[in-house]
Each structure stands twice: as C-alpha cells, then as structure tokens.
Amino acid sequence: MTTAASAHQRAFAVWFEDLSFWDARSQRLSQTNHCDWPTALLSDLCAIRFDTISEHELEDGDIQLLDKISFADGKIFSGKRTETMMTQFRAKPGDIVVSKINARKKAVGIVPVGNDLGMTIHFRSLVPVANKVDTCFLWLALRSQFCINQFDIETGGGGKGEISEQRLLLIKVPLPPLSVQYSVVDYWKFTQTQITDAEKRLVNLKQRVSDYLHSVTVMEPCVRKALVLSWDKLESWDVKSSRAAAFKLANPAFKPLREYAEEATESVKPRLEPEKDWPVYGVNNKEGVFFSDYQKGADFNAPYKRIQKDWFFHNPTRSSVGSLGIVPEVPEDAITSPEYQVWRIRNGLLTGFAAIMITTEYFIKLIQFNRVGAVKQRLYVENLLSIPIPEIPEEFQRAVADEREKALAAIAEARIKVAEAAVEIESIILGTKKVDQP
Numbered sequence: 001m002t003t004a005a006s007a008h009q010r011a012f013a014v015w016f017e018d019l020s021f022w023d024a025r026s027q028r029l030s031q032t033n034h035c036d037w038p039t040a041l042l043s044d045l046c047a048i049r050f051d052t053i054s055e056h057e058l059e060d061g062d063i064q065l066l067d068k069i070s071f072a073d074g075k076i077f078s079g080k081r082t083e084t085m086m087t088q089f090r091a092k093p094g095d096i097v098v099s100k101i102n103a104r105k106k107a108v109g110i111v112p113v114g115n116d117l118g119m120t121i122h123f124r125s126l127v128p129v130a131n132k133v134d135t136c137f138l139w140l141a142l143r144s145q146f147c148i149n150q151f152d153i154e155t156g157g158g159g160k161g162e163i164s165e166q167r168l169l170l171i172k173v174p175l176p177p178l179s180v181q182y183s184v185v186d187y188w189k190f191t192q193t194q195i196t197d198a199e200k201r202l203v204n205l206k207q208r209v210s211d212y213l214h215s216v217t218v219m220e221p222c223v224r225k226a227l228v229l230s231w232d233k234l235e236s237w238d239v240k241s242s243r244a245a246a247f248k249l250a251n252p253a254f255k256p257l258r259e260y261a262e263e264a265t266e267s268v269k270p271r272l273e274p275e276k277d278w279p280v281y282g283v284n285n286k287e288g289v290f291f292s293d294y295q296k297g298a299d300f301n302a303p304y305k306r307i308q309k310d311w312f313f314h315n316p317t318r319s320s321v322g323s324l325g326i327v328p329e330v331p332e333d334a335i336t337s338p339e340y341q342v343w344r345i346r347n348g349l350l351t352g353f354a355a356i357m358i359t360t361e362y363f364i365k366l367i368q369f370n371r372v373g374a375v376k377q378r379l380y381v382e383n384l385l386s387i388p389i390p391e392i393p394e395e396f397q398r399a400v401a402d403e404r405e406k407a408l409a410a411i412a413e414a415r416i417k418v419a420e421a422a423v424e425i426e427s428i429i430l431g432t433k434k435v436d437q438p
Helices: 003-007 024-032 055-060 135-142 145-154 178-215 239-250 351-357 361-368 381-385 394-430
Strands: 039-041 046-049 064-069 076-079 089-091 096-099 108-110 117-119 123-128 172-174 261-263 277-284 288-296 304-306 312-314 324-326 341-345
Touching: 046 089, 064 096, 089 123, 096 135, 108 135, 123 135, 135 145, 135 172, 135 178, 135 394, 145 172, 145 394, 178 351, 178 361, 178 394, 261 381, 324 351, 341 381, 351 394
Parallel strands: 064 117, 288 324
Antiparallel strands: 039 172, 046 123, 064 076, 089 117, 096 108, 096 123, 261 341, 277 288, 312 324, 312 341
C-alpha cells in the first residue's frame, strides 16, 4: 500500500510493541512519515548546550534574551532583560535553538552572528557536530514535515505539552551525504536572495521618499535639545507637544494630514453570526498589514472594525516603531482589532505614495512626538491626522506609486518561486527527489 493510501485509511493496525502513544492520530503520523535517505538520531548529530548565564552578565545588559522564534521562517526575536527569576541558559551564534513547546509548529531557529543569547528552560540550544551535519541543513531538516510529525507526536499534538530533552535527542533526522547537504543549503540560500533583492526595491524607494521629504523640511525642532516657545503655541505641557508645535512653526506651509485623509471606523459585531469564520488581520513593523487567523463569531467578546483594500490602520501603541500599513486585497468581511486605528486617503495624496511615506524614517519621527499619554503613549487617528506634511508634487507621487507597484509585483513573483523551491528542497531533504552526487 502506498504512503498516500495509508494516510487516508479509516483503520490500520500497529503492533503493540511499536506503540509509543495510545492515540490514533500519533500512530497515523508515525505510519505515514517516510524518508528515503538514511536517518540519524539527533543525539548522534549534536549535543545540548546546558551552560547558564550568570547574574553578572545579565546585569551588564550585553546579553539579549530570546523572546520568540517565528513559525514562518525560524527567525529568532530577542529583547532586553525583563524581571524574571527563571534561569537563563546560553545559546551561542551558530547554535540551533528549539522551542520545546512549539517545535511542532516549526519554532526552530539559528542564533545569528553577534553576542550570546539567553533563554529559559522552555528552549534548548543544540550544538551540531561539524563533520557529521551542516548546521543550516540540520535546521532545514528539523523544520521539514518529517521531523515536524515527530515533534507533533512527542508533544501530544496539542495543548502546552513540551518535548523532553530525552525525547528531543531521539528525533530521527534525514542524513544524506555532506555533498548533498551542501547543495541543499546553497539552493536554499539562493532562493532567499530572490526575495531579498526584490524587497530591496521597496527599501530603496522608501529611502528616496524619506530623502525628498527631508529636503523640503526644516527638521531642526526634531533634533534640538532645547526649545523656546510662546505659551500660546503649546497645546500641552510636555516635551513631545513642544516639539510638535516647534515643527509646525518651522514649516508653516505644511498642511495637516487631515487635509488628505479621514477616519474610517466601521463597527462590526461578529457575535451576531456565531458560526461564521471571520478573517482577522493584524499589523506589525515587519510585514505591515497581514492576515492573522480565522475566528468564530462566538469567540468575539467585543465589536471589531471593518477594513477594505487600500485603507490604512495602525497599532496606536507601536506606531512609533513602524506598526502601520496599507490594507492589501482582503475578503469583504475582513476585520481588525477594535484597538487599531483605521483611516483612509480622501484626496490630494495617491494611496500608493502614502503607503510608502508612512513607513519612512521621516514620518516615524513625526509620529514619535505627536503621540499622547504619559506612560503608555498612543497615536489615535486624530493625532495622526494632525501631523503636518508638505505638499508633494503629483508627478513625484505618481513615480513613487508606480515604482511601488512594480516592486510589489517583483516580491510576489519571488515569493511564488521561493514557495516552489521550498517544496523541491523538502523533497531533496526527504530523498523523494533524487539529486546527482559527486
């Protein structure tokens, strides 16, 4: 019987001596997990690093602490120390870090070049043996479906179960010859450059717009350490408002963004359709607006906000680090959090130009001193719309908007190619696609 056929069987048999878990789902995953290459136990390919980080190192502030590992691409996110009593284990650049809870969701990353990283006991740092396995290949293999199925089985496939160190080291890993491993890694790196090269077009365009805006703006109020203003020019008694007022005085020809945009809040009550799957969107400073997940209407406890293509929204508490963006093509029933601030362009600005402008270093700087609040500063729509901007020649806006469309098309095409290559790489890792060996 083929692997595909056994995957769809309603019933199958497993010898009692081969059972590791008693649920049918785990046994089905085990029965259908297939690799044509020889395999090796993870314990034969690497060791777990158990070094801990001293309190003195943590107090110095040089050690970043692991925050999370992206399920999508394995990128490691880190941050400064927070108050915690948990022991911090050391991970060195080049180590492979595995989330003991979320390895089954592809939370496996490589520590980037730089300083050591601290992490709690919920993560484990693996040190690959150089003459047995290539580090990048091992990382790709651990994120392959062959290993993900094993992580899924060993953690029970749900809840907050963790894989133990003992079971982690018993994970079987595809192990083709080193020459094949190197070929896989080279191919993977090549596919990543395709997206990077395409994304550089947007980065360069953003810099071009930022440079232009700086060239027509008096930015001195944004950088001066001391300011002198008349009382009647101040809206409130804080440094941010003083900078905002000084900026307006230094650039009197600028118009507030409300001349070109308006709030676009349309409330939706998902609970009125409890069985409906609602597409929920979020925003961050990496992807801009992105699809988060589908959520049943019955699971909502508050009204949400409707969004449409070419509208904008931002996170009021993280807009100062770039968490704002334009809405892409979305379903008609797309919604976002009631906390997010939704707005749209009305006239005088091209939507494509605005999409670039709001993510520039120039505009983020303006956001930073137009927020309100003492402790947790926020940028509401009314604060955003009060930000003054110069009048932008339409031909410049048009050129930027057109270049943005071309860059987005190039990124989309690169992502399709990368997705196709990822399927091929997975096949090579599992040995189902044969490759020429030296």
